[in-house]
Amino acid sequence: MDLQNLSFKQTRHLLLDKQITAVEIANYFLARTKEIDPKIKAFITITEKEIIDQAQRIDEKIKKGEKLGKLAGAVMAVKDIFLTKGIQTTSSSQVLNGYIPQYSSSIYQKLIDEDVMIIGKTNTDPFAFGASTENSGYFTTKNPWNIEMVPGGSSGGSAAAVAADLCHFALGTDTGGSIRQPSSLCGVSGIKTTYGRNSRYGITAMASSFDCPGVFARDVEDIALVTEITAGLDPHDATTCDIEVPKYTENLKKINIKGLKIGLPKEYFTGSIDPEVKEKVLNAAKEFEKQGAILVDISLPSTDLGIAVYYILIPSEISANMARYDGIRFGQSVDGAPDIVSYYMQTRGKYMEPEVKRRILIGTYALSSGYYDAYYTKAAKVRTLIKNEFVEAFKNVDVILAPCSPTPAWKIGAKVNDPLQMYLADVYTVCINVAGVPGLALPCGFNNQNLPIGFQLIGNFFEEEKLFSLGHQFQQFTDYHQKRPQL
Amino acid sequence: MKITPIIGLEVHVELKTKSKMFCNCSAEHFHVEPNTHTCPVCLGLPGALPVPNITACEWCVKLGLALGCTPNETSFFERKNYFYPDLAKGYQLTQYEKPFVINGKVKVGDQEVRINRAHMEEDTGKSVHISEYGQDLTLIDYNRCGVPLVEIVSEPDITSATMAKDYLLKMQQIIRYLGISDADIEKGSMRCEPTVNLKIEDNGEVFYTPLAEIKNVASLTGVQNAIEFEIKRQTEEFEKTREVKNSKNKTTRGWNAEKAQTFLQREKEGSADYRYFPEPDIPHMEFTPAQIEEIRISIPELPDQKIEKYKSVYSLNDYDSSVIATDQNFADIYETVVTPQNRNDKIKEFAKFVANLFLGAIKTHLNETGEELNQSKINPEYFLNLFDSVQKSEISSSAAKQVIVESYQTGTNPVEIAKDKGLIQVSDTGALEKMAQEVITANPKAVEDYKKNPMSIGFLIGQLMRLSKGSANPQMAKEILEKILNGN
Numbered sequence: 005m006d007l008q009n010l011s012f013k014q015t016r017h018l019l020l021d022k023q024i025t026a027v028e029i030a031n032y033f034l035a036r037t038k039e040i041d042p043k044i045k046a047f048i049t050i051t052e053k054e055i056i057d058q059a060q061r062i063d064e065k066i067k068k069g070e071k072l073g074k075l076a077g078a079v080m081a082v083k084d085i086f087l088t089k090g091i092q093t094t095s096s097s098q099v100l101n102g103y104i105p106q107y108s109s110s111i112y113q114k115l116i117d118e119d120v121m122i123i124g125k126t127n128t129d130p131f132a133f134g135a136s137t138e139n140s141g142y143f144t145t146k147n148p149w150n151i152e153m154v155p156g157g158s159s160g161g162s163a164a165a166v167a168a169d170l171c172h173f174a175l176g177t178d179t180g181g182s183i184r185q186p187s188s189l190c191g192v193s194g195i196k197t198t199y200g201r202n203s204r205y206g207i208t209a210m211a212s213s214f215d216c217p218g219v220f221a222r223d224v225e226d227i228a229l230v231t232e233i234t235a236g237l238d239p240h241d242a243t244t245c246d247i248e249v250p251k252y253t254e255n256l257k258k259i260n261i262k263g264l265k266i267g268l269p270k271e272y273f274t275g276s277i278d279p280e281v282k283e284k285v286l287n288a289a290k291e292f293e294k295q296g297a298i299l300v301d302i303s304l305p306s307t308d309l310g311i312a313v314y315y316i317l318i319p320s321e322i323s324a325n326m327a328r329y330d331g332i333r334f335g336q337s338v339d340g341a342p343d344i345v346s347y348y349m350q351t352r353g354k355y356m357e358p359e360v361k362r363r364i365l366i367g368t369y370a371l372s373s374g375y376y377d378a379y380y381t382k383a384a385k386v387r388t389l390i391k392n393e394f395v396e397a398f399k400n401v402d403v404i405l406a407p408c409s410p411t412p413a414w415k416i417g418a419k420v421n422d423p424l425q426m427y428l429a430d431v432y433t434v435c436i437n438v439a440g441v442p443g444l445a446l447p448c449g450f451n452n453q454n455l456p457i458g459f460q461l462i463g464n465f466f467e468e469e470k471l472f473s474l475g476h477q478f479q480q481f482t483d484y485h486q487k488r489p490q491l
Numbered sequence: 492m493k494i495t496p497i498i499g500l501e502v503h504v505e506l507k508t509k510s511k512m513f514c515n516c517s518a519e520h521f522h523v524e525p526n527t528h529t530c531p532v533c534l535g536l537p538g539a540l541p542v543p544n545i546t547a548c549e550w551c552v553k554l555g556l557a558l559g560c561t562p563n564e565t566s567f568f569e570r571k572n573y574f575y576p577d578l579a580k581g582y583q584l585t586q587y588e589k590p591f592v593i594n595g596k597v598k599v600g601d602q603e604v605r606i607n608r609a610h611m612e613e614d615t616g617k618s619v620h621i622s623e624y625g626q627d628l629t630l631i632d633y634n635r636c637g638v639p640l641v642e643i644v645s646e647p648d649i650t651s652a653t654m655a656k657d658y659l660l661k662m663q664q665i666i667r668y669l670g671i672s673d674a675d676i677e678k679g680s681m682r683c684e685p686t687v688n689l690k691i692e693d694n695g696e697v698f699y700t701p702l703a704e705i706k707n708v709a710s711l712t713g714v715q716n717a718i719e720f721e722i723k724r725q726t727e728e729f730e731k732t733r734e735v736k737n738s739k740n741k742t743t744r745g746w747n748a749e750k751a752q753t754f755l756q757r758e759k760e761g762s763a764d765y766r767y768f769p770e771p772d773i774p775h776m777e778f779t780p781a782q783i784e785e786i787r788i789s790i791p792e793l794p795d796q797k798i799e800k801y802k803s804v805y806s807l808n809d810y811d812s813s814v815i816a817t818d819q820n821f822a823d824i825y826e827t828v829v830t831p832q833n834r835n836d837k838i839k840e841f842a843k844f845v846a847n848l849f850l851g852a853i854k855t856h857l858n859e860t861g862e863e864l865n866q867s868k869i870n871p872e873y874f875l876n877l878f879d880s881v882q883k884s885e886i887s888s889s890a891a892k893q894v895i896v897e898s899y900q901t902g903t904n905p906v907e908i909a910k911d912k913g914l915i916q917v918s919d920t921g922a923l924e925k926m927a928q929e930v931i932t933a934n935p936k937a938v939e940d941y942k943k944n945p946m947s948i949g950f951l952i953g954q955l956m957r958l959s960k961g962s963a964n965p966q967m968a969k970e971i972l973e974k975i976l977n978g979n
Contacts, residue, residue, distance in 0.1 A: 109538060323766075332631070345574075
């Protein structure tokens with residue numbers, strides 16, 4: 005049976021009707037992955053044993069008539085910065101090559117508890133530092149729509165795996181755009197949740213006050229279902245919020261588009277934006293307008309400070325978060341260093357990728373005495389400013405609509421020698437992370453080279469429900485999310 | 492040349508919470524098999540996040556309040572970045588800009604030491620250096636990593652080694668009263684780092700010697716000796732070099748207890764850059780006024796308050812008051828015996844009477860056995876009985892001391908013990924008169940002596956006491972003998 009064009013919901017029906025077994029589902033996706041992945045290289049690790057084991061457990065449950073988890077029948081790919089007990093977790097850095105975690109990240113565990121099947125761990129920029137997967141300590145993932153192009157990043161492996169139908173959904177993280185930007189470049193949907201909505205426990209930290217775990221899928225309905233399971237208070241993460249998680253899947257039609265005020269921030273449609281991207285994103289806005297929404301021009305004046313604030317604050321946090329990778333307790337380390345300081349320097353020098361070192365250096369510099377106030381303190385103040393602009397904007401509009409990336413996917417290698425250009429790829433996504441609000445990326449067309457273009461709906465704090473409802477309805481009157489790359 | 496030492500103390504206290512500061516591991520680490528009380532959080536594994544132990548935070552505030560500090564409205568943790576193998580995360584979580592509590596003071600003798608702050612942080616693991624298999628190895632035990640520590644930073648108001656010791660004893664007393672730590676210097680649950688320099692007045696000029704922070708002092712006498720050594724060393728150094736303090740010449744010195752001297756560990760302490768910044772994994776913390784009040788209410792009566800009470804209500808002297816208040820258990824038991832309700836009319840006499848027994852006979856007994864005072868062995872009723880008997884001259888003060896220890900050991904009423912041992916004094920006038928007559932008849936020589944010198948009555952009293960086998964009330968015996976001998 006060809007499962008490629010079936011959503012998780014449809015697949016689950018087949019499983020529950022006993023027209024297919026979990027093992028058959030697992031084998032289908034394994035076979036497809038083994039065939040397709042060598043072309044796009046989405047996975048660092050394919051978890052053949054684990055997926056079959058889990059499939060057999062599910063079939064056993066069905067046989068015994070036991071209650072099935074909400075995700076029985078679903079196949080999931082996981083960004084390789086989520087710790088998975090017993091399964092190698094590299095964070096796409098050589099420093100963690102061969103590292104087998106002793107525990108699992110909270111949200112991965114929640115999904116496993118709902119009987120999801122894991123197909124593998126996906127490639128990313130090392131520790132999620134990057135916008136194209138080109139910084140990975142292993143290899144670069146290719147865009148399923150054109151394998152000469154980047155898939156975006158950092159969660160490029162997860163986005164590519166969903167785009168190539170190697171799984172039903174994939175976990176990613178979004179610190180400055182790392183879910184929304186690759187969603188846009190690969191033509192899939194992805195949610196960056198409100199900071200504090202999804203637990204960060206057991207995910208290798210990039211910038212702790214920015215990191216937002218989330219999920220990629222072909223359609224919003226699957227994203228809503230997964231988020232319904234992952235979201236909520238985690239006693240292991242002090243920054244998660246004790247705010248009730250709505251039944252996202254039951255409220256997908258809840259928001260009435262008629263009369264809905266959609267803000268179009270002028271700062272997101274000017275400057276270096278690709279004309280085709282601008283056109284397709286504005287078309288998406290017009291689709292909502294056709295359904296009765298009111299488009300409102302708004303301004304988020306501090307937007308142009310976003311990149312500067314972001315690239316001061318995140319390296320600062322990174323410089324401390326990377327300190328534990330010292331080769332003492334886990335990960336790769338050198339032999340024969342004459343003393344402890346040499347041991348640290350050689351281990352980190354040898355196994356950390358250039359972008360990891362670059363960010364450690366920037367952050368260490370920004371936090372140094374004499375520079376701290378000029379950089380860190382100042383950036384933290386501007387962060388508050390940016391956040392307040394979003395809060396103000398949401399007093400006048402219900403949601404904000406904007407592009408995810410100024411351009412469609414670019415050629416592999418085009419930006420690798422210009423880190424600043426690479427940083428600018430995040431220009432439309434970082435402010436949302438700086439503020440901490442949620443953003444849902446959705447596909448909205450293709451450019452003349454058949455490369456996907458996406459946009460994001462940005463909501464106020466903890467308004468994922470509104471975003472899912474609008475996104476789902478958008479996918480009822482458009483079919484961009486149904487398009488498949490030729491592989 | 493006039494020399495005034497300027498001493499500030501940083502005291503680290505390990506809290507005795509059940510779990511560690513940022514995870515659920517047991518905080519127990521003394522004599523525990525290495526690396527058995529660990530988890531992803533305290534091992535600093537990838538992805539692990541700290542969740543603050545609220546009890547530890549409350550205890551830090553409690554200690555602050557007991558030291559007269561003001562709580563900060565908002566506090567937060569910060570990361571102190573440095574590399575060391577026993578520091579799992581590569582940074583220590585501590586408080587820098589906004590500690591839980593600031594600006595307190597502690598009375599030390601007649602003087603006051605200002606407290607700059609008390610803040611919460613986590614302990615590091617332990618590196619153990621060994622030689623085995625022909626190699627020098629360093630092993631790391633992470634059991635202690637993440638154990639809650641409160642650091643109390645004093646202002647440099649301490650002016651002598653003795654005062655530093657008294658400050659530490661006072662700190663220890665308060666901490667133990669609060670029940671938040673064993674505050675045992677020898678076991679490392681209380682650690683102390685003095686920073687010492689000198690103010691030198693010479694020929695109308697004032698000089699300040701370079702600051703020296705002393706580390707690895709593992710006992711109370713060590714602190715005292717290290718400071719004394721440092722005062723001497725800095726004086727000599729100044730005489731030699733005339734070097735004065737500046738922002739770059741602070742040094743760190745270790746303490747070698749065997750050689751009884753400090754030695755240079757690190758120069759230019761001022762150049763270390765820990766790159767503190769707010770810990771993003773833990774939201775800022777706020778204690779509401781109501782929560783602060785709740786913590787304040789939970790603070791027991793502290794030694795200073797007890798001493799004040801003993802002096803004003805019970806009229807005890809300074810010495811007795813402070814010795815009783817030293818140990819909370821001892822003081823509390825003392826107060827179960829001496830309550831204002833007991834012998835309201837004679838409360839001061841009673842308080843003094845009980846204090847004498849507690850600090851004399853009972854304390855001596857405890858010192859001999861090495862036990863702590865045990866509430867269940869102290870019956871307040873017995874003390875009242877004994878007090879009444881002494882007041883009525885039935886039992887002498889010295890006999891009281893004797894019987895109270897036996898009563899403490901056996902649980903028998905001390906008055907009964909006195910009866911059994913024939914320690915009840917004869918105060919019956921008739922019986923005493925009879926004995927007096929007998930003594931006078933048997934000792935004509937002494938009677939003659941008395942007539943010449945009334946001061947010599949002592950011999951006759953002695954004879955009467957012997958005749959009564961020590962049970963006669965000596966004061967009454969004297970009066971009766973005088974009455975008969977003087978013929979009236």
